Amino acid sequence: MAAEISDETIREIASHYEAILKLLGEDTTREGLVKTPMRAAKAMVYATRGYRQDPDVIINDAVFSYEGSRMVIVKDIEFYSLCEHHILPFFGKVSVGYIPDGKTIGLSKLARLVDFYARRLQVQERMTAQICNIIMEKLNAKGVIVVCSGEHLCMKMRGVEKQDSTTTTIETAGVFSDSSTLRDDFFHALSH
Numbered sequence: 001m002a003a004e005i006s007d008e009t010i011r012e013i014a015s016h017y018e019a020i021l022k023l024l025g026e027d028t029t030r031e032g033l034v035k036t037p038m039r040a041a042k043a044m045v046y047a048t049r050g051y052r053q054d055p056d057v058i059i060n061d062a063v064f065s066y067e068g069s070r071m072v073i074v075k076d077i078e079f080y081s082l083c084e085h086h087i088l089p090f091f092g093k094v095s096v097g098y099i100p101d102g103k104t105i106g107l108s109k110l111a112r113l114v115d116f117y118a119r120r121l122q123v124q125e126r127m128t129a130q131i132c133n134i135i136m137e138k139l140n141a142k143g144v145i146v147v148c149s150g151e152h153l154c155m156k157m158r159g160v161e162k163q164d165s166t167t168t169t170i171e172t173a174g175v176f177s178d179s180s181t182l183r184d185d186f187f188h189a190l191s192h
């Protein structure tokens with residue numbers, strides 16, 4: 001976990017944004033831009049706040065004993081992240097399924113764990129795997145499956161400029177890695 005960002009560091013980040021704007025030929029003294037470096041610095045700190053969070057604090061002991069062994073699915077958790085290659089947004093939805101083994105977790109905590117890994121510089125594949133791994137680790141579940149669908153602005157507003165492409169990444173752990181029937185059940189449930 002990274003250290004909290006001080007006001008001094010935010011001012012330093014802002015000074016770098018100001019330098020970039022000047023290098024782009026902008027007049028940083030004009031009315032609309034005077035506060036922009038500071039706004040941009042705060043926005044970037046917010047967009048990367050996952051670095052400074054602790055998953056155990058996020059989970060807040062909301063892991064409960066549970067005897068059931070049926071699949072639990074939370075579908076369409078929206079996320080906003082930044083691609084680590086261009087520092088441009090990618091965003092979309094994550095759906096999580098797990099099969100409990102004596103423990104269940106507060107549903108909101110699954111969404112908070114998605115944000116924990118989204119709010120940083122990422123690639124979609126790694127984010128999907130990290131979400132899967134932490135749920136497996138914290139719940140000691142029989143199995144976890146995570147499917148992520150994302151739109152990458154670096155593929156839309158620049159570069160290859162493909163407006164309709166979406167990227168899907170899937171990660172499995174435990175019984176979901178071994179059983180195509182369980183994976184089919186998960187995807188069947190998502191389609192409803």
Ligand SMILES: Nc1nc2c(ncn2[C@@H]2O[C@H](COP(=O)(O)OP(=O)(O)OP(=O)(O)O)[C@@H](O)[C@H]2O)c(=O)[nH]1
Binds near residue numbers: 123158159
């Ligand atoms: N696998 C993966 N690739 C990503 C992700 N986000 C962005 N990329 C890709 O990262 C690659 C970086 O390629 P480079 O050739 O180094 O960079 P570039 O010249 O800006 O590439 P173009 O985007 O093709 O213009 C691009 O193909 C992006 O589409 C991601 O989450 N996962």
Ligand SMILES: [Zn+2]
Binds near residue numbers: 083085152154
């Ligand atoms: Zn990119």
